[in-house]
Amino acid sequence: MNHLTTDLAQALVENRDIKEFFREHLEHAVNQLLRNELTCFLDYEPYDAKSINSGNSRNGYYSRKFNTEFGELSIQVPRDSDGFFEQQTVAPYKRNSESLEEVVIHLYKKGGTTSEIADLMEKMYGHHYSKQTISNFTKIVEADIEAYKYSPLNKRYVCVYLDATHTPLRRKTVAKEAVYIAIGIDEDGHKEVLDFTIAPTESAMV
Known part of the structure; x- marks a missing residue:
């Protein structure tokens, strides 16, 4: 990413x-x-x-x-x-x-x-x-x-979790799609986005 x-x-x-x-x-x-x-x-x-x-x-x-x-x-x-x-x-x-x-x-x-x-x-x-x-x-x-x-991840993370948010995206039409975001929490409690992907719907299979 x-x-x-x-x-x-x-x-x-x-x-x-x-x-x-x-x-x-x-x-x-x-x-x-x-x-x-x-x-x-x-x-x-x-x-x-x-x-x-x-x-x-x-x-x-x-x-x-x-x-x-x-x-x-x-x-x-x-x-x-x-x-x-x-x-x-x-x-x-x-x-x-x-x-x-x-x-x-x-x-x-x-x-x-x-x-x-x-x-x-x-x-x-x-x-x-x-x-x-x-x-x-x-x-x-x-x-x-x-x-x-190719910038590296330079921090250690005590917790990594996956969350999803919905945002309007324009393709042939405009519709809300799920944006899955991998979030890391460092030792100071700061949240940092590690990666993300877009899917038409929210699903546990992503």
Whole structure:
């Protein structure tokens, strides 16, 4: 299970506002994509020694607002010192999203393959950057996703139990389905989501 789905299950356990949950994660993901885009443009990571003689460097960011179906995002658009960087993640002067949410969700979903990620990167940036830059960008995003998917459990749990909650899910229609959540309780009494799965109905056979 990846970082996003773990957080989602945790939000369901805590009965948090799911729309706000997705807004926060979408905002984080878009800002991460912007930072990755500048990294590929400059061809070096932050604090890399290559920046010393590169002739161009990071130069802070400017803020803008962007409306999505989940609410308003606070976007930090990075800048380069030469002023040549033109980001393509969020269209300039555009204030509303048409497909950005779908792209980000596909990028960070569980089980996204390398070819799927590369295809999405090509669609987002292909007509602006070279094939090699797209390849580098794909590797950065893929590394982020792998880190989410395979992050270890670092705690000891005195108790682990399975619970279910019901939430509306959209497939061909919208209907409530059972979300089974494995919850661990650590030695301090803190609850943590370990894994979850979705089933049409609540059953002891899951």
